[in-house]
Amino acid sequence: MGRWEPNTEQRFLVAAIELFGEIGFERTTVAAIAQRAGLTARTFFRYFDDKREVLFKGSEQLQQTMVEALARAPLDAAPLEAIGAALATAGEFFNDERRPFARIRYAVVAANPELHERELIKMATLSGALAQALRARGVEEPDASLAAEAGIAVFRIAFAQWVSEAETRGYGEIAVESLARLRKLTAR
Amino acid sequence: MGRWEPNTEQRFLVAAIELFGEIGFERTTVAAIAQRAGLTARTFFRYFDDKREVLFKGSEQLQQTMVEALARAPLDAAPLEAIGAALATAGEFFNDERRPFARIRYAVVAANPELHERELIKMATLSGALAQALRARGVEEPDASLAAEAGIAVFRIAFAQWVSEAETRGYGEIAVESLARLRKLTAR
Numbered sequence: 001m002g003r004w005e006p007n008t009e010q011r012f013l014v015a016a017i018e019l020f021g022e023i024g025f026e027r028t029t030v031a032a033i034a035q036r037a038g039l040t041a042r043t044f045f046r047y048f049d050d051k052r053e054v055l056f057k058g059s060e061q062l063q064q065t066m067v068e069a070l071a072r073a074p075l076d077a078a079p080l081e082a083i084g085a086a087l088a089t090a091g092e093f094f095n096d097e098r099r100p101f102a103r104i105r106y107a108v109v110a111a112n113p114e115l116h117e118r119e120l121i122k123m124a125t126l127s128g129a130l131a132q133a134l135r136a137r138g139v140e141e142p143d144a145s146l147a148a149e150a151g152i153a154v155f156r157i158a159f160a161q162w163v164s165e166a167e168t169r170g171y172g173e174i175a176v177e178s179l180a181r182l183r184k185l186t187a188r
Numbered sequence: 189m190g191r192w193e194p195n196t197e198q199r200f201l202v203a204a205i206e207l208f209g210e211i212g213f214e215r216t217t218v219a220a221i222a223q224r225a226g227l228t229a230r231t232f233f234r235y236f237d238d239k240r241e242v243l244f245k246g247s248e249q250l251q252q253t254m255v256e257a258l259a260r261a262p263l264d265a266a267p268l269e270a271i272g273a274a275l276a277t278a279g280e281f282f283n284d285e286r287r288p289f290a291r292i293r294y295a296v297v298a299a300n301p302e303l304h305e306r307e308l309i310k311m312a313t314l315s316g317a318l319a320q321a322l323r324a325r326g327v328e329e330p331d332a333s334l335a336a337e338a339g340i341a342v343f344r345i346a347f348a349q350w351v352s353e354a355e356t357r358g359y360g361e362i363a364v365e366s367l368a369r370l371r372k373l374t375a376r
Contacts, residue, residue, distance in 0.1 A: 080373050120308040142345045146366065147373050149344065153337030157330045178334065185268050185335050186374040 009047045009057075011037040013101070016054040021104040025051070025112055055105055055115065059122050062093050063129050070133045079139045083151035084179050086130060090155065091172020094162060106163045127152045154178045197235045197245075199225040201289070204242040209292040213239070213300055243293055243303060247310050250281050251317050258321045267327045271339035272367050274318060278343065279360020282350060294351045315340045342366045 015036035019028040030051055034041045048054055069089035073082040094102060109115045131148035139147065158175040161167055167174070203224035207216040218239055222229045236242055257277035261270040282290060297303045319336035327335065346363040349355055355362070 078373075116312075117305050117309060120312055121305060124304075124308055142349060142366065143369065143373060145348075146341060146345045146370055149341030150338055150370060150374065153334060153341055156337065157334050160333075161330060178330065181331065182334055182338060183374045183376065185266075185331060186338065186371045188371065 008039065008043065011039060012044055012047055013054060013057070016051060017101050017104050020108045025108045025115070052115065052118070055109065056118060056122065058093070059125075062090065063126050065089055065093050066126070067129050067133045070130060071136070073137075075137070079134055079137075079143060079147040080150065080179070080183075082134065082137065083130065083147055083154075084176065086133075087151060087154060087158070087175040087179060088172045090175060091170050094159070094171035096170065099163065102159075103163045103165075106160070123152055123156065126155075150182060154182055196227065196231065199227060200232055200235055201242060201245070204239060205289050205292050208296045213296045213303070240303065240306070243297065244306060244310065246281070247313075250278065251314050253277055253281050254314070255317050255321045258318060259324070261325075263325070267322055267325075267331060267335040268338065268367070268371075270322065270325065271318065271335055271342075272364065274321075275339060275342060275346070275363040275367060276360045278363060279358050282347070282359035284358065287351065290347075291351045291353075294348075311340055311344065314343075338370065342370055 012033060016028065016033045019032055019036060028051060030041050030044050033051065033054075034044050048057065066086040066089060070082050070086040073085040077085070109119050127145075127148045130151055131145045134144040134147055135141070154175060158171065158178040161174050161178070162169075162171045200221060204216065204221045207220055207224060216239060218229050218232050221239065221242075222232050236245065254274040254277060258270050258274040261273040265273070297307050315333075315336045318339055319333045322332035322335055323329070342363060346359065346366040349362050349366070350357075350359045
């Protein structure tokens with residue numbers, strides 16, 4: 001295949017996730033991913049370090065999207081409102097096109113301890129980035145970290161719901177509802 | 189040393205944490221821990237799988253303490269009140285005697301990615317156990333998981349504060365204050 005094929009990465013992603021879903025993460029080889037994609041393993045390694053990388057490729061982009069949304073929130077917005085803006089924006093990232101991929105990914109990560117660990121690290125990194133963005137808005141510690149961690153709690157619960165089988169609502173909508181749920185749970 | 193020495197485990201713990209603080213986790217060997225404790229490496233391995241285990245020995249006990257406190261909370265207590273009871277009880281576990289150990293442990297874990305990962309897994313396990321205990325009280329999903337995750341957020345922020353240099357208040361007190369802080373942050 002041509003070096004400049006525009007959707008090469010996407011083809012690897014689709015092929016990999018199909019195989020993870022069909023025969024499991026462990027048994028899927030890079031050779032099989034490349035074959036399914038109609039590309040070569042050599043090309044695969046121009047886009048990904050390994051097959052694990054396929055599952056975490058979008059992490060930085062998601063984090064950047066959320067941090068930017070948080071920074072754009074009105075300056076007088078309360079910390080959790082700014083977090084809410086970041087969560088709502090994650091809905092642009094987790095769109096309906098991505099949901100079938102996300103469902104398989106979620107199952108694969110849950111079933112593999114090593115991937116689960118990496119997912120936890122990703123979440124801790126995202127939490128740290130959101131706390132940092134809150135501090136940049138003048139929110140002091142420990143409030144910045146507490147609001148960021150609460151945001152991650154909402155993020156995770158909303159994500160689990162978004163990928164559940166019967167769910168049809170968009171991620172942003174579920175996240176906003178989950179945040180309202182947290183507000184209700186923490187209200188005296 | 190005698191096989192039935194009652195405080196053998198404690199002696200290993202103290203020796204290990206002293207060495208971690210003095211020369212770092214990486215450079216501390218089991219042989220050095222045993223020597224410092226006046227015991228043998230062979231005895232060390234009757235108590236711990238490896239030097240990493242020294243840092244995570246109390247995890248199950250902490251989790252059990254918190255889950256039991258949650259289960260003991262009045263049946264009409266709201267989910268976050270029950271979580272609050274579990275957090276307050278963690279103060280019995282994290283007592284003043286344990287604080288110097290906890291301070292070194294915190295620094296060691298923060299500086300070592302592998303230990304940091306294991307700490308994240310420990311927190312995720314604790315969160316799952318608290319959510320399970322809430323479900324056993326009749327709290328439905330996603331509220332049970334959301335309340336448990338919010339509780340873990342408070343737990344972590346309170347812990348970071350408890351081990352900070354100038355802090356003199358007990359863990360339970362800080363946790364209760366952090367929970368109140370979360371309630372304020374999430375209030376409309």
